[in-house]
Amino acid sequence: MSTPLTSNVPVVPSFFRSAVRVYELSLGRMLWSRRTLFMALVVGGPVAVALVLRLLAALDLLSLTGGVDFVDSANQRVTIDGPGIFGLMVWGFYLRFSVPLLGVFYGTSLIADEIEDKTITYLFTRPLSRCAVLAGKYFAYLVSTGLVLLPSVMLVFFLVVSLLGGSIGAAFPSLVTDLALLAVGLAVYGALFMLIGTWFRRPLLTGLVFILGWEPIVAVVPGYLKRFTVSYYLEGLAPHAMPQDRAVTGILGVMQVSEVVPSVAASLIGLGLILVGGLSLSAWVVERREYVIEQ
């Protein structure tokens, strides 16, 4: 047995350095979890479908090079090409479903998991501010969810666009826009659900009620309530990432996307406020809250 090191004159690590250390500690735990496996299966669904379609096309059992035909609300037959289908998937599956789900599952767990596992004490008895713990965990969330979601989006892009007769080169800028939009969605939902995770006793349930109850319901209710959702502001950015044609507009109508969408500037301000508000309030709560861990 030997004597542990005695530290020299201690220097308080900077906020950024502390957050990076927490990030390093948290990333592996976040990535190699059952939660990640579940979400990888969810976002792997479209990739699997696209791969099957690709295989069928390669075997000459299916030809979609002319796009996909739909009947719009005026009973007219319209055709959507690859970029159009991809844009719809980004909006319908990734932005409205996968991003909020990732936000709920990961965001609410950032602090709540440490409390439930009774390991928060080890982080809060080190010489770093609780805000730095929160920031490190939030960075780890962004990287984890980004690594789960964005490869799926890119794979679907490359598999679907050319399969349906689109040009990958021409549609590539929209992919970049879509990826940025999804990253913004992850950041904003993450901040919101991190706040719920630090504040509420049953954060996952509260988060699920928000994304599966509140957001879809107020999206179809006329009035101002939809301003209290994240999807409303994301919607203001989404159409610019998607091709504008009659078919896409018709399908968006069927998907209950509100006709009145905020401007890009209003969307950015709204999302910025939710992001900054979520992060600041989370930090405020965590700094003041006593986490009573019982044996």
Place this chain on the structure above:
Amino acid sequence: MNAAVVAVERVSKWYGQVIGLNDISAEVHPGVTGLLGPNGAGKSTLLKLIAGQLKPSKGSVRVFDESVWGNPGLFFRVGFCPEQDSFYDQMTGLEWVTALVRLNGFSESEATEAARLAMDSVDLLDAADKKIGAYSKGMRQRVKLAQAVVHGPDLLVLDEPLAGMDPVARRQVIKLIKGWGSSGKSVLVSSHILHEIESMTSTILLMNHGRILAEGDIAAIRGLIDEHPHKIRIRLSDPRAFARGFLDHVGLRSLCLEEGALVIETENPDAFYSRLTEVAASGALGDVQEVSSPDDNLQAVFEYLVK
């Protein structure tokens, strides 16, 4: 007397309508101080207040003459070993201790070196590269101690560090704690077992029902304990063989066989623990896995004290 390392002044702590601590004042000085009391006495609450995990509802808690709540800088000088048996189970002991001391601002190489030394200090270096999930209860207790001492703190706050340990590991940890105390560190260690505290220090804070009943030398209450039989539960591989080996033990009042365990009632706990450690170390009566002491008997002493 040295300046107080920890000064608790008229502290009360409520959990909603429930009172956890009731207007207590106490001081901790360099050396080992034992915090003794039955379960629910408020020991953990007091330790969490001193470790800055809880905020006093009333009064003040000062560590090294600084308020501890919301003062993370103090954790350069404070090491905390919590009661809960919770870890990042998928990490190895060395990875976990390294990762935690990195949060103190240590570089990668400094952190690895410090973690190795800390693991060695708790005699866990051989198992340093094993996953914590595969550790025994005693090893888990020791790795918790390693993370508390890894940064070389001046004050160690240890909440029930001997809980669930086998006699050999218990003896090692008691030796460690005494060593830290004699090396000039301040160690505040809680237990609900008088025998454990007594083997580490003669300076105690005696708590019950959220109050400090007595502080100072342990000898004053020592005599009272012997009037009350001491109950000890031992989990082991062969309870019958063990029972046979202890039938002639001086002070034995009763033996109760349970599945994979033996519950013993003795009037002479010192002699019993001493023999138990020898027997466990020799392995003569099978493998002793865990020793615990239900605090009913200690509760009786406290009730007697507060009458």
